[in-house]
Amino acid sequence: MPVAVELKGVSKRFSRGPRTRTLVDAVLGWPRRLMRRRSEDGLLEHEFWALRDLSFQLEKGAMLGVIGPNGSGKSTLLKLLFRILRPETGQVTTVGRVGGLIELGAGFHPYLSGRENVFINGAILGLRQREIRQRYDSIVDFSGLREFMDMPVKNYSSGMYARLAFAVAAHAEVDVLLVDEVLAVGDASFQMKCYDWMARRRKQGVTIVCVSHNMYVINSASRCLFLADGEKQLEDDPPRAIERYLETVQARGEASLHMFTEAVGGQPRAEILRVELLDGQGNELKTLEHDSTLLIRFHYLIREELECPILALTLQPDDARFPVQVPSHYFFHVASGTLLKHRGQPGEGVVEVEVPQVRLPVGTHRVNLYCFNGSMTHPIWVKEGATRIEVLRPIWSDRLSLMDHRQQWRVLAPEQQR
Amino acid sequence: MLADVKETWRYRELIVALAMREVRVRYKHALLGIGWAVIMPLVLMLVFTEIFSRVASISTGGIPYPLFAYTGLLAWQLHANIIQGASRCLSDNSNLVTKVYFPRQVLPASVVLSALVDFAVAALLLAGLMAVHRVTPGWQVAFVPLVLALQLSLASGLALFVSAANLFYRDVQFILQVGVQLWMFASSVLYPLPSQGVFAWVNLLNPMTPILDAWRYTLLGAPAPRPESLAAAAGLSLLTLVLGWAWFRRAEARFGELA
Numbered sequence: 001m002p003v004a005v006e007l008k009g010v011s012k013r014f015s016r017g018p019r020t021r022t023l024v025d026a027v028l029g030w031p032r033r034l035m036r037r038r039s040e041d042g043l044l045e046h047e048f049w050a051l052r053d054l055s056f057q058l059e060k061g062a063m064l065g066v067i068g069p070n071g072s073g074k075s076t077l078l079k080l081l082f083r084i085l086r087p088e089t090g091q092v093t094t095v096g097r098v099g100g101l102i103e104l105g106a107g108f109h110p111y112l113s114g115r116e117n118v119f120i121n122g123a124i125l126g127l128r129q130r131e132i133r134q135r136y137d138s139i140v141d142f143s144g145l146r147e148f149m150d151m152p153v154k155n156y157s158s159g160m161y162a163r164l165a166f167a168v169a170a171h172a173e174v175d176v177l178l179v180d181e182v183l184a185v186g187d188a189s190f191q192m193k194c195y196d197w198m199a200r201r202r203k204q205g206v207t208i209v210c211v212s213h214n215m216y217v218i219n220s221a222s223r224c225l226f227l228a229d230g231e232k233q234l235e236d237d238p239p240r241a242i243e244r245y246l247e248t249v250q251a252r253g254e255a256s257l258h259m260f261t262e263a264v265g266g267q268p269r270a271e272i273l274r275v276e277l278l279d280g281q282g283n284e285l286k287t288l289e290h291d292s293t294l295l296i297r298f299h300y301l302i303r304e305e306l307e308c309p310i311l312a313l314t315l316q317p318d319d320a321r322f323p324v325q326v327p328s329h330y331f332f333h334v335a336s337g338t339l340l341k342h343r344g345q346p347g348e349g350v351v352e353v354e355v356p357q358v359r360l361p362v363g364t365h366r367v368n369l370y371c372f373n374g375s376m377t378h379p380i381w382v383k384e385g386a387t388r389i390e391v392l393r394p395i396w397s398d399r400l401s402l403m404d405h406r407q408q409w410r411v412l413a414p415e416q417q418r
Numbered sequence: 419m420l421a422d423v424k425e426t427w428r429y430r431e432l433i434v435a436l437a438m439r440e441v442r443v444r445y446k447h448a449l450l451g452i453g454w455a456v457i458m459p460l461v462l463m464l465v466f467t468e469i470f471s472r473v474a475s476i477s478t479g480g481i482p483y484p485l486f487a488y489t490g491l492l493a494w495q496l497h498a499n500i501i502q503g504a505s506r507c508l509s510d511n512s513n514l515v516t517k518v519y520f521p522r523q524v525l526p527a528s529v530v531l532s533a534l535v536d537f538a539v540a541a542l543l544l545a546g547l548m549a550v551h552r553v554t555p556g557w558q559v560a561f562v563p564l565v566l567a568l569q570l571s572l573a574s575g576l577a578l579f580v581s582a583a584n585l586f587y588r589d590v591q592f593i594l595q596v597g598v599q600l601w602m603f604a605s606s607v608l609y610p611l612p613s614q615g616v617f618a619w620v621n622l623l624n625p626m627t628p629i630l631d632a633w634r635y636t637l638l639g640a641p642a643p644r645p646e647s648l649a650a651a652a653g654l655s656l657l658t659l660v661l662g663w664a665w666f667r668r669a670e671a672r673f674g675e676l677a
Binding site: 014023024026079082083084085086098100102103106107109111112116119120123124125126128129 | 432434435436515517519587589593671
């Protein structure tokens with residue numbers, strides 16, 4: 001396979017100081033600048049290497065996932081590939097048209113209508129006006145914003161903005177596609193649409209370099225590059241690179257796989273004794289059909305009086321490589337809120353929550369249980385991976401949104417408020 | 419440089435799109451819309467007509483003063499709009515410069531184009547004024563494209579220079595506001611400059627005076643600028659373009675960090 005992207009000994013230096021000076025500073029600072037010397041590793045004061053001696057090759061049609069903690073040089077790498085930045089040393093080679101989803105809607109002007117912005121943004125992404133006219137309908141359909149095309153984009157919601165911007169970007173023709181964390185902006189269904197589109201592009205032979213904290217996406221890459229402090233730690237198959245990355249990250253304590261890692265010591269003031277997962281008719285579930293009703297029944301115990309007990313449950317895709325660093329609210333979650341506000345006295349109780357039309361990614365999910373008191377910042381009791389449930393049948397539909405599950409809570413016992 | 423020209427040409431549609439965006443945004447919520455392109459030179463022309471008819475009288479070589487002044491202001495406005503617009507074009511579009519790749523000269527080029535749109539609109543009024551004063555251009559009008567090209571090469575060279583310079587030092591755009599104003603008074607925008615004595619040298623160093631005189635020569639039939647000043651202006655303008663281009667190319671590598 002021909003090589004589509006190649007880096008040879010690429011280094012990029014940045015300054016921590018202010019980026020632009022005034023002329024006065026320039027004139028006054030002149031003698032000092034003549035005096036200064038670069039240190040042994042080629043740095044001036046306030047400078048650091050954002051990338052150091054990085055080399056790799058990527059074949060046409062391959063996908064490179066790039067992972068690493070914040071500040072490890074991932075975005076710098078993308079900008080070098082995109083020719084926004086030039087390296088201090090080394091050589092960056094890309095074959096064919098390079099396009100990026102580095103920032104969606106760069107060049108959108110708030111006062112102009114969606115339609116006008118489509119044409120300008122398309123031109124920025126390298127499309128001819130004729131090509132944009134040909135694809136205009138397709139772009140509008142993709143964005144799903146047909147009624148809003150004459151509205152100035154300043155009146156768009158951020159979701160609409162992202163959808164339109166992505167629709168334009170998706171219609172640009174590229175040979176090498178650079179994807180940054182842009183996709184983190186939209187809701188879950190929008191993200192899935194983006195990833196879906198990326199997968200299709202890859203089948204068409206587009207070479208992809210993708211920076212993501214979403215290990216699901218990284219895992220689908222053909223190679224994975226793990227960066228830390230601007231240096232290559234590892235380039236390997238995604239599962240192995242991800243494993244190393246997670247070890248490093250957890251050792252550094254920068255991210256955790258779970259919502260709450262620390263065990264809550266001592267005798268908990270409350271706990272969930274048992275949880276039943278039932279279907280709409282009250283039968284116990286081991287598997288859950290997409291779009292069906294889920295009934296969750298909590299049996300709990302309060303030991304010491306609480307101001308406002310809150311019971312919560314999340315369903316987390318049971319895949320160690322799923323969304324590390326993806327906020328847990330991307331998981332399915334229910335919480336009892338103020339339901340038990342005046343029921344904080346010691347004793348046992350039962351509550352249930354009915355969730356119609358559950359939409360979840362297919363696969364096994366871990367059930368995580370939490371008890372809180374008053375606010376949901378610090379749990380007083382945690383049990384993660386309490387049980388598992390299998391979600392059948394796909395999966396991501398257009399209407400899918402993990403955030404929008406309706407939930408109806410009911411108190412079953414004790415019947416009377418004590 | 420030839421490769422650069424080719425690459426810029428490949429992005430011509432982006433230049434047009436950005437220039438149109440600029441023009442649209444500028445006039446979208448303005449009551450008079452693109453009429454503002456006319457108002458600025460018109461008002462200045464009226465003010466100075468008033469001043470020079472009451473306070474001081476100047477000889478404009480038989481050309482009605484309003485025509486003399488408006489022609490000068492029209493050409494100067496184009497020049498000033500390009501330089502001042504260019505000084506901000508990279509820093510104002512930092513979201514583009516730091517996020518998307520395209521040849522960076524597209525941005526100053528679109529400034530030149532959008533200034534030309536204003537120029538074209540304001541030129542319509544000149545045609546009207548000429549009709550009112552019954553001035554018809556002679557055969558010299560055939561040289562108008564040449565004069566325009568000369569002025570644009572000077573302005574484009576400066577545009578390339580100041581757009582990059584403003585990324586390094588943001589003072590540049592403010593210095594230019596003063597500088598362009600001073601330059602206007604040192605050029606034959608509102609009054610003819612004598613071509614003898616110290617001004618012979620000033621006019622040799624300031625390409626704008628021969629260029630403005632050339633505008634009046636081609637459009638209004640005023641006396642032609644002295645050939646040596648015009649030749650110096652042409653040389654300086656082309657030199658500015660080449661140097662501006664070279665400087666822009668050199669500075670370009672750091673745009674992504676500075677914008």
